[in-house]
Amino acid sequence: MSKLRGFEKPTGFHDMPPELARKKRILEERVRNQFERWGYEEVLTPTLEFYDTVGKASAILKEKMFKCMDQQGNTLILRPDQTAPIARMVASVLKKKPLPLRLSYHSNVFRAQENEAGRHAEFYQSGVELIGLPNTEADAEVIALAIEALQACYLESFQLAIGHVTLLDGFIRERIKDDSAVLRLKEYLGQRNMVGFHQELDLLGVSERTKKELAILLRISPGKEQLLHIRKLTHSPQVQQAIEQLEEIWNHLDGYGVTSSIVFDFSLIGQIHYYTGMYFEGYSTNLGFPLLSGGRYDQLLSCFDRPLPATGFALDINRVMEASPFTGDSPKRFIIGYKPLYHRQAIKKAISLRKEGNVVILHRLDDAFSYKEWVTEQDRVILLTGEGEERYDVNDCDAERKNL
Amino acid sequence: MLTIAMPKGRIFEEALCLLRQAGLAIPEEFAEHSRKLTLTLPEAGLSFFLAKPMDVPTYVEYGVADIGIVGKDVLLEEERDVYELLDLQISPCRLSVAGKPDWKPPLYPRVATKYPQVATRYFKEQGQQVEVIHLNGSIELAPIVGLADRIVDIVSTGRTLKENGLVELEVIATVTSRLIANRGSYRMKTQMITFLCEQLTSVIQEGVSV
Numbered sequence: 134m135s136k137l138r139g140f141e142k143p144t145g146f147h148d149m150p151p152e153l154a155r156k157k158r159i160l161e162e163r164v165r166n167q168f169e170r171w172g173y174e175e176v177l178t179p180t181l182e183f184y185d186t187v188g189k190a191s192a193i194l195k196e197k198m199f200k201c202m203d204q205q206g207n208t209l210i211l212r213p214d215q216t217a218p219i220a221r222m223v224a225s226v227l228k229k230k231p232l233p234l235r236l237s238y239h240s241n242v243f244r245a246q247e248n249e250a251g252r253h254a255e256f257y258q259s260g261v262e263l264i265g266l267p268n269t270e271a272d273a274e275v276i277a278l279a280i281e282a283l284q285a286c287y288l289e290s291f292q293l294a295i296g297h298v299t300l301l302d303g304f305i306r307e308r309i310k311d312d313s314a315v316l317r318l319k320e321y322l323g324q325r326n327m328v329g330f331h332q333e334l335d336l337l338g339v340s341e342r343t344k345k346e347l348a349i350l351l352r353i354s355p356g357k358e359q360l361l362h363i364r365k366l367t368h369s370p371q372v373q374q375a376i377e378q379l380e381e382i383w384n385h386l387d388g389y390g391v392t393s394s395i396v397f398d399f400s401l402i403g404q405i406h407y408y409t410g411m412y413f414e415g416y417s418t419n420l421g422f423p424l425l426s427g428g429r430y431d432q433l434l435s436c437f438d439r440p441l442p443a444t445g446f447a448l449d450i451n452r453v454m455e456a457s458p459f460t461g462d463s464p465k466r467f468i469i470g471y472k473p474l475y476h477r478q479a480i481k482k483a484i485s486l487r488k489e490g491n492v493v494i495l496h497r498l499d500d501a502f503s504y505k506e507w508v509t510e511q512d513r514v515i516l517l518t519g520e521g522e523e524r525y526d527v528n529d530c531d532a533e534r535k536n537l
Numbered sequence: 538m539l540t541i542a543m544p545k546g547r548i549f550e551e552a553l554c555l556l557r558q559a560g561l562a563i564p565e566e567f568a569e570h571s572r573k574l575t576l577t578l579p580e581a582g583l584s585f586f587l588a589k590p591m592d593v594p595t596y597v598e599y600g601v602a603d604i605g606i607v608g609k610d611v612l613l614e615e616e617r618d619v620y621e622l623l624d625l626q627i628s629p630c631r632l633s634v635a636g637k638p639d640w641k642p643p644l645y646p647r648v649a650t651k652y653p654q655v656a657t658r659y660f661k662e663q664g665q666q667v668e669v670i671h672l673n674g675s676i677e678l679a680p681i682v683g684l685a686d687r688i689v690d691i692v693s694t695g696r697t698l699k700e701n702g703l704v705e706l707e708v709i710a711t712v713t714s715r716l717i718a719n720r721g722s723y724r725m726k727t728q729m730i731t732f733l734c735e736q737l738t739s740v741i742q743e744g745v746s747v
Contacts, residue, residue, distance in 0.1 A: 292725060294724055325618070325619065325620040325621065326621045328622070328623065328624045396727075416724045416725055417721070421722065422720065423720060
């Protein structure tokens, strides 16, 4: 380990210089607006939680949590996600509130062991949780809201892939009886290892027909026809029920007019043992990483002794910032350059311009730094030099210099 | 446009041959030793680049390449979040533990390897605590000069081991080359990737039946 230099930060943590901070603030604000319009109220939870409560309930692996200890020797974690703390809140602080609950959040979450550029140890999530509703309308609502949130971030070319964990489970179990083999197959899909999945099928010695049926299940396909294909291949009540749910979700989404950016992909399972129904991920053309993920998680709330159905999603704001074409241009500013004698006049001018909603920077003209170093094309320059107030566009800088 | 990351070295020629058989019109001048590291075929909507095999999954995970060809050994070592779509069944070999023929467990076992993750994981599963030493090449040298008592490395014919007086002690995994895809590309370019997969699958199956 070499000696730390002054500029170093822990691996996976990042600074946001003004342009990035502005872009984040603006995109987050646009997403927040959408959440608010759909009736989702913002909540805040602590940065630190107990491992034994929130940590154990979280979908994130224990190895990926930052841990420390309190004075009583309890293990604390930096929140690895926002869903588990909100579940804790729903089971305690919000216990008396009538259902359903529509909650939203915008906060940073932490993941340890991400030792590489591009993988963040701290990143920002904006998301919603819809708690108390078991129906497909609730699932469609969060998916439609996810699409609106992406659009609010100026993303145009994106796609949402929807899977369903009990559909996948039922379809495989209908063909393969061995529990441990089913789990291994699902683990391979979770790791996106299609080769491993097929090799396992070969090892199990399943029929060509079964292989073909599984291939049909796992192909990515846009549109409702995929559901019809699968319906023809199954007698399992579990699968049939899942298909009905997805048909309903599809119809609701058709009502929202958003089906064109949706495909079905039944290889998706999210974190194994966490999601209980539909699961979805969002991608955009210009980024290799998913922008959002979410789904139904009807088991989580029972970890806090308040069993309730729930569904939601989280937007990865850092990824969205990377994918969004929005540049976060700096706002139009007024720069008031004044000679020391006219400081009070300059302040007065600044107050009135700020009242009108303008950005105003006061600049003493005999400072060591010239405003010409940082003034931009869109800025307006006002000079108070004693010859009365004068106003210039920045393009006239040279003309101005002669006046001084 | 589909961008493909190709591995330099062992797998390159075979992989190129397979892609040509699958119907991609890749010109002859795209060769491993040419100085050109990239090749674009605008009509075919394809672009290629050459990378170190160990780096191929990284390029694909980050999405600068949509798909890539790489050995399973690298995937096991790098554990990148990519889709492993197809076993191309080329460049077969094994990831093995090797040592001198009279190897006996020493007091402080040391294993030299280019695959520290694979080695650490494997010996942990075997219930052995070993010290893993990361080397960048000529791994066979380690037992000869006494740096380590065993090595973990790729074995194909076993000739290199034999020439250095070593024997294969245990096989960790069998290795072939794989087609991998970026998570985003797999969705946003589904049709192109699925089509290529189908073409490759039929080439592979023909190859097997011959």
